[in-house]
Amino acid sequence: MTRAAIGAPSKDDGAVPAGVTVFDDDYPAVANLDPALVTALRKAASDALEDGVTFYVNSGWRSPAYQSELLRDAVAKYGSEEEAARWVATPETSQHVRGAAVDIGHSEAKTWLAEHGAEYGLCQIYRNEPWHYELRPDGWTGMYPDPTHDPRMQR
Template sequence: MTHPEPARTAARRTRSLASSSPSAASDRLGALGEADGAVPQGVTVFDDGIPAVANLDSDLLDALRRAATDAVDDEVEFYVNGGWRSPEYQEQLLRAAISKYGSEKEAARWVATPDTSPHVSGRAIDIGHSDATAWLSTHGARYGLCQIYRNEPWHYELRPEAIDHGCPPMYADPTHDPRMQR
């Protein structure tokens, strides 16, 4: 199923991707890059050529695209800061978080292991800019899109039951999520 893409989205994405070099993304990630799930600036949920978007769970991607299409009416655009990730990329993010936060325990509040991360399975997305996360906070349940962690307002996952029952209560952070306890 294809979704209409607002003209301003296509134009903005073209400009953004042209100014964001893939080598710059690779430099930030060491040897890992776009093929592993790194996301160049300006990527939207309509960018099928970017593995972080293309490898998302199809139901999640469909819900995101429906929501993004409707959000345009409120002049809100959904940018992708993180989507699908390879296990190697997730491991690199975890190592960087351990270095930044000083311990595995503290890093676990922000970055999951490759074995537990819903990003590795394509079942999570990190949405950028604050206007988009605010829009999803208000309207996301209509699409089954729910913020999962209170400390990560950008992290959304598909919860189809939310369409009828609202989003479930958020976990304070990933360390409180039973899925992360494997």
């Protein structure tokens, strides 16, 4: 049983400490991402380094148990499943559990990706989550206001 199943997410569940980058394969949060997403992230991150910007991974792949814990925490924080759904998906619908999404940290990296990410197929999907990126190699011309508007999130 993973630690997320008993309350404390572990490295094996996809938890990451501060300072993990898109190049850190020692962390399942990075290593378990879709290979095409990792390739695009690393190309973008290499180019961003030329501008002095580092892509930190605040979250990437997550185990279903870790995703469930995040959802429980969001329900407690926001007071309802409906409000929590604006921020955290179920394990069944989460792109993080699929390895298809990454949350990028620090503001410089988010700003850089907002400006250049589409050139690499990296697109911000939700207007309320400027840190959440997915690979959309065919381009992404819009954003959902939040995950509750994303048809993939419907149960």
